[in-house]
Amino acid sequence: MEKKICYFEEPGKENTERVLELVRERADQLGIRNFVVASVSGETALRLSEMVEGNIVSVTHHAGFREKGQLELEAEARDALLERGVNVYAGSHALSGVGRGISNRFGGVTPVEIMAETLRMVSQGFKVCVEIAIMAADAGLIPVDEEVISIGGTAWGADTALVLTPAHMNSVFDLRIHEVIAMPRP
Ligand SMILES: Cc1cc2nc3c(=O)[nH]c(=O)nc-3n(C[C@H](O)[C@H](O)[C@H](O)COP(=O)(O)O)c2cc1C
Numbered sequence: 001m002e003k004k005i006c007y008f009e010e011p012g013k014e015n016t017e018r019v020l021e022l023v024r025e026r027a028d029q030l031g032i033r034n035f036v037v038a039s040v041s042g043e044t045a046l047r048l049s050e051m052v053e054g055n056i057v058s059v060t061h062h063a064g065f066r067e068k069g070q071l072e073l074e075a076e077a078r079d080a081l082l083e084r085g086v087n088v089y090a091g092s093h094a095l096s097g098v099g100r101g102i103s104n105r106f107g108g109v110t111p112v113e114i115m116a117e118t119l120r121m122v123s124q125g126f127k128v129c130v131e132i133a134i135m136a137a138d139a140g141l142i143p144v145d146e147e148v149i150s151i152g153g154t155a156w157g158a159d160t161a162l163v164l165t166p167a168h169m170n171s172v173f174d175l176r177i178h179e180v181i182a183m184p185r186p
Pocket of ligand 1: 060
């Protein structure tokens with residue numbers, strides 16, 4: 001099978017619409033109906049919900065990522081997503097987790113942070129796609145025995161989309177990346 005990857009000249013939010021169009025197209029071709037999308041504000045997830053049908057899991061930053069005790073996802077945005085049937089999830093980030101607390105306190109780096117930085121060699125969004133797939137799998141919100149589409153970006157919006165089979169954090173190396181749908185050219 002020959003399948004072309006869409007490479008963006010620059011990373012970032014301006015690629016969001018194109019990524020989501022390509023996601024819709026590939027999901028239809030492969031019959032995929034499970035989607036996980038990184039969406040801090042809910043904006044990217046809301047747009048995705050207008051473009052595809054199926055199980056959409058919107059993953060936002062954990063509470064305290066920016067401000068102690070605070071979620072960045074506002075209640076209004078969360079409610080708009082829930083109204084459209086989107087699952088909204090916030091939890092510990094799979095590819096930093098408690099390791100981030102250890103390196104913040106003591107310096108140095110933990111193995112899981114090295115994994116994250118290695119995935120970022122492809123793109124920020126590539127790391128995010130893997131991370132949110134693990135998080136959504138551990139929350140029981142997406143299957144681990146079939147292909148899903150995972151969507152991430154560079155700080156805001158989407159610039160990377162992968163077809164992958166998720167895995168739980170306790171069997172992380174079972175996760176399989178089948179296809180890159182789109183990514184920024186590093
Ligand atoms: C759990 C999680 C981890 C993220 N990690 C990174 C990261 O390491 N690097 C990065 O550039 N963006 C990161 N992001 C941002 C996302 O890739 C994406 O661009 C953003 O969530 C889109 O939010 P929006 O819908 O509010 O624009 C992360 C987002 C989430 C929810």
